[in-house]
Amino acid sequence: MNSNYIEILGFIAAILTTAAFLPQVYKTWKTKDVSGLSMPMLIIFFVGIVFWLIYGFYKESPSMIFANSITTITSFMLVYFKFKYEKR
Amino acid sequence: MNSNYIEILGFIAAILTTAAFLPQVYKTWKTKDVSGLSMPMLIIFFVGIVFWLIYGFYKESPSMIFANSITTITSFMLVYFKFKYEKR
Numbered sequence: 528m529n530s531n532y533i534e535i536l537g538f539i540a541a542i543l544t545t546a547a548f549l550p551q552v553y554k555t556w557k558t559k560d561v562s563g564l565s566m567p568m569l570i571i572f573f574v575g576i577v578f579w580l581i582y583g584f585y586k587e588s589p590s591m592i593f594a595n596s597i598t599t600i601t602s603f604m605l606v607y608f609k610f611k612y613e614k615r
Numbered sequence: 616m617n618s619n620y621i622e623i624l625g626f627i628a629a630i631l632t633t634a635a636f637l638p639q640v641y642k643t644w645k646t647k648d649v650s651g652l653s654m655p656m657l658i659i660f661f662v663g664i665v666f667w668l669i670y671g672f673y674k675e676s677p678s679m680i681f682a683n684s685i686t687t688i689t690s691f692m693l694v695y696f697k698f699k700y701e702k703r
Contacts, residue, residue, distance in 0.1 A: 536670045543659050578631060588674060
């Protein structure tokens, strides 16, 4: 397949999975309810996304760099919210 | 960087993000509590993962094929649980 078409597939994937993650971030920001979120899982996810981002650079994949840049930020926000709003 | 090392990076990413998703699936399976899950978001996520899987095949990325094959199954399970356990 033409590489432009492949990149279109990738961007559709990027937009869908990034969009599916945003409502969680928005909900946590609004409600400050972090009880259902597990800090170890958030950190594992965040580190995983950073690895995908680095991998995306090496694979020269614009879709992966785009998606994982955004998700690096949004997943870091969840880690921050969990830290900030957790009942002590 | 040597392509083997790049693929190791990708596999670390694959294992971390896949592992971070599993507790959600397990929790939903055990509790049958799907109230916090949104069906449109689950479907958007599932379709996005299928697109990443197809993209991974075209990019000839073993890490992406591995991670997105597993997450296709686990995200489909969440769609199924939501459909099955949703209060009518």
